Amino acid sequence: xxxxxxxxxxxxxLDAMLPYLINYYGNPHxxxxxxxxESEAAMERARQQVASLIGADPREIIFTSGATESNNIAIKxxxxxxxxxxxxxxTTQTEHKCVLDSCRSLEAEGFQVxxxxxxxxxxxxxxxLEAAIQPDTSLxxxxxxxxxxxxxxxxxxxxxxxxxxxxxxxxxxxQAVGKIPLDVNDMKxxxxxxxxxxIYGPKGVGAIYIRxxxxxxxxxxxxxxxxxxxxxxxTVPTPLVVGLGAACEVAQQEMEYDHKRISKLAERLxxxxxxxxxxxxxxxxxxxxxxxCINLSFAYVEGESLLMALKDVALSSGSACTSASLEPSxxxxxxxxxxxxxxSSIRFGIGRFTTEEEVDYTVEKCIQHVKRLRxxxxxxxxxxxxxxxxSIKWTQH
Amino acid sequence: MAAAGAGRLRRAASALLLRSPRLPARELSAPAxxxxxxxxxxxxxxxxxxxxxxxxxxxxxxxxxxPACGDVMKLQIQVDEKGKIVxxxxxxxxCGSAIASSSLATEWxxxxxxxxxxxIKNTDIAKELCLPPVKLHCSRKKGMRNISLNASMEVY
Numbered sequence: 290x291x292x293x294x295x296x297x298x299x300x301x302x303l304d305a306m307l308p309y310l311i312n313y314y315g316n317p318h319x320x321x322x323x324x325x326x327e328s329e330a331a332m333e334r335a336r337q338q339v340a341s342l343i344g345a346d347p348r349e350i351i352f353t354s355g356a357t358e359s360n361n362i363a364i365k366x367x368x369x370x371x372x373x374x375x376x377x378x379x380t381t382q383t384e385h386k387c388v389l390d391s392c393r394s395l396e397a398e399g400f401q402v403x404x405x406x407x408x409x410x411x412x413x414x415x416x417x418l419e420a421a422i423q424p425d426t427s428l429x430x431x432x433x434x435x436x437x438x439x440x441x442x443x444x445x446x447x448x449x450x451x452x453x454x455x456x457x458x459x460x461x462x463x464q465a466v467g468k469i470p471l472d473v474n475d476m477k478x479x480x481x482x483x484x485x486x487x488i489y490g491p492k493g494v495g496a497i498y499i500r501x502x503x504x505x506x507x508x509x510x511x512x513x514x515x516x517x518x519x520x521x522x523x524t525v526p527t528p529l530v531v532g533l534g535a536a537c538e539v540a541q542q543e544m545e546y547d548h549k550r551i552s553k554l555a556e557r558l559x560x561x562x563x564x565x566x567x568x569x570x571x572x573x574x575x576x577x578x579x580x581x582c583i584n585l586s587f588a589y590v591e592g593e594s595l596l597m598a599l600k601d602v603a604l605s606s607g608s609a610c611t612s613a614s615l616e617p618s619x620x621x622x623x624x625x626x627x628x629x630x631x632x633s634s635i636r637f638g639i640g641r642f643t644t645e646e647e648v649d650y651t652v653e654k655c656i657q658h659v660k661r662l663r664x665x666x667x668x669x670x671x672x673x674x675x676x677x678x679x680s681i682k683w684t685q686h
Numbered sequence: 687m688a689a690a691g692a693g694r695l696r697r698a699a700s701a702l703l704l705r706s707p708r709l710p711a712r713e714l715s716a717p718a719x720x721x722x723x724x725x726x727x728x729x730x731x732x733x734x735x736x737x738x739x740x741x742x743x744x745x746x747x748x749x750x751x752x753p754a755c756g757d758v759m760k761l762q763i764q765v766d767e768k769g770k771i772v773x774x775x776x777x778x779x780x781c782g783s784a785i786a787s788s789s790l791a792t793e794w795x796x797x798x799x800x801x802x803x804x805x806i807k808n809t810d811i812a813k814e815l816c817l818p819p820v821k822l823h824c825s826r827k828k829g830m831r832n833i834s835l836n837a838s839m840e841v842y
Contacts (some may be wrong), residue, residue: 591756593781597729617756629753665735665785667760667777668753683752 290651291603292487292640293436293464293582298532299489299641305535306491309528317525318516328527335534339496342537343462343481344472351497351517352530356463357387358510359482359497360430362521363459364391366507367428367480368400375427381405381413382623383440384432385461392430410574411440411624419450428457433465437607437620437636438573439582441469448477457505463487463495467540468548468579473498479505485529489641490536494529497521547641548580554639554648555580561652566659572607572626572634583637584621586630589669590662595635598658602651607634629668629678724815728786733793736775738762756780759788763795763803771795771803787811 309331315324317332333347340347353359368378380392382404392402403421405413413431422429429451431442444460451458458477463484465471473481481498485491499505499520513522540547563569568588584607587595592606607618617631626634637651663669668678738745744764751758757780764773774792778785790811795803 589779591780591784594729594785597726597782627754629756632753632756665732665777666779667749667758668779670737670760670777678753683754683758 290638290643290647291605291636292638292643293439293636294605294638295486295492296489296640297642298491299536299539301539302490302532302535306528306532309531313527315527317527318514331527331531332525335530338534338538339483340498342467342471342541343483343498344474345498346501348518349473349498349501351499351520352525352533353495353497353521354493355495356385356461356482356484356487357495358521359484359495360385360387360461361391362497362507362510363480363482363499364388364428364430365395366510366520367457367459367505368395369398370506370508371427372400375425377401377403377423377426378428378430379403379405379418379421379426379456380430381407381432381442383407383411383435383437383620384430385436385463388430388432388461407623409625410577411435411438411572411620412442412574412577413447415443415446415450418447419454422450422454422456426454426456428459430459430461432461432463433471434462434469434579434582435573435620436464436582437618438584438624439464439579440573441465441577441579443577444471444478445476451479452477464579464582467537467544468581470544473500480507483533485533485536488536488540491529491532494526494533496533543641551639551641551643552580554643554645555583557645558637558639558648558652559583559585561649562655565656570630572621572624581639583639584634585637586626586634587659588630588633589666589672590633590659592633592635594662595633595655595658598662599651599654602647602654604638604651605636607631607636722815725782725786728789728815729782732785732789734775734789734796735777737777738764738773738775751780753779757784759784761788761791763800765800769799769801771798771800783815786815790814 309328313324313327313331315322315328317325317328319325319328336347336350336352339350353362364378376399378392378395378400380388380402389404392404396402405417405421407413418429429447431444431447433444434441448458457479459480459482460478461482462471463482464487466483467488471481478498479500483496483498485494499507507520509520509522511522516522516525559571562585566587570586570588572584572586596604596606607621617628618634621631621634639648671678740747740762742764744766745762746765747760747762749758749760758778759780760777762775763771766772774795776788776792778788791806794806
């Protein structure tokens with residue numbers, strides 16, 4: 290139940306990819322023979338499939354190796370192209386690491402970046418965004434759906450603000466594409482990052498949408514033979530992009546049904562856990578929220594120990610022990626979660642292939658083990674005795 | 687010929703995907719992130735979880751750590767007139783390694799005198815449980831000393 294980390298291949302996607310892994314192995318940029326022509330045709334078909342999912346023109350879709358690369362191209366590419374006149378970017382504190390790291394590397398190049406804070410709900414304050422835009426701001430980057438807490442940012446409103454102030458708007462839509470309806474024109478999005486393996490497509494492929502009208506100029510990160518309109522050189526991997534295209538087409542067909550089913554399963558999970566366990570907090574705004582990503586904090590129980598208990602279920606946690614750096618999740622810190630609750634958080638992911646049995650099993654095990662771990666917890670014991678944990682002077686070590 | 691082969695392969699792959707119980711259902715045989723089985727054992731069958739009567743004169747309680755750090759350990763020892771630890775109980779808010787470390791610590795101190803218990807080092811615990819270096823803080827020595835000291839001071 291960790292679909293925010295990755296998703297299995299939809300069988301229909303594998304079906305579409307196989308011929309291009311076996312027989313139709315031509316390089317789509319070979320102009321002189323049928324191997325090349327048929328691969329090119331498949332690549333362009335896939336481009337159309339991706340474009341139609343987000344309301345774009347196929348000429349605005351560039352294939353990349355994944356959303357990380359797309360984010361790098363969007364942020365560094367736009368910033369560097371306009372660097373003579375514009376030196377400022379805006380992003381949020383809850384973005385994916387690749388966005389934050391790209392911004393940090395731009396700061397080292399002399400750019401100035403504003404990292405907008407988020408409210409307790411996880412959503413940015415639109416007034417703060419407006420106030421942060423300067424005359425020399427080239428780009429605003431705000432992710433559509435957060436990968437840790439599932440919160441949906443007000444993308445259409447942000448697009449409106451950016452377009453009225455003539456600032457480019459980029460959104461990392463890796464967790465949103467194919468799951469909620471997106472339209473780059475309605476929402477006034479100028480750049481968008483797409484990831485293959487978050488939407489039941491293959492790993493190692495993604496795409497970036499770059500608006501043509503009005504044209505957004507981007508400095509290419511990767512030099513080479515000029516493929517993908519010079520914006521991303523390198524042979525386009527036909528089987529992978531065919532898989533991405535198929536995944537987008539399937540997502541478009543299944544979006545409504547998937548959303549309804551996942552919402553029901555999410556309701557079921559949250560309700561059943563909360564009615565059997567006290568002191569469980571859901572992180573992130575429950576209303577502006579994508580149902581398939583549920584982040585819960587179980588007070589007085591540490592996240593990693595709970596993960597160890599739920600060993601037959603694949604989950605992830607915002608606890609320090611599970612991160613390489615021993616620091617709890619920066620997203621939870623940004624929404625103001627108390628540190629001890631940040632250590633107690635678990636992310637449940639529900640996807641197209643998650644079954645009701647799996648949800649019920651996870652809920653049952655979760656309740657059982659949280660109860661057991663609370664029995665072992667000195668904090669729970671103290672709370673039961675009526676002690677206010679906030680009044681205690683904890684020792685340092 | 688090649689086309690027929692591809693078609694057969696594709697059908698077989700699709701059939702395989704659709705028919706097989708999806709991979710997530712397979713037995714996850716390796717314990718999470720390759721925990722040593724001693725850690726898993728202590729975690730699943732922790733020894734000496736619980737509490738001793740903290741108002742009793744022979745019982746010393748030590749509490750170390752902070753929820754903000756993700757680690758809080760409470761260790762209680764019951765000491766007889768000769769200064770020997772006859773019983774120990776623990777409660778921990780922390781990761782699997784922290785729980786295992788506390789559980790092992792209670793096993794080790796039983797039957798020792800308070801002075802002997804103070805010599806137990808976190809490196810000993812880490813070695814016994816085969817903890818990776820990053821987990822050393824979970825069995826920190828200062829914590830142990832603190833707890834033992836606090837506990838023994840309460841008793842005397």
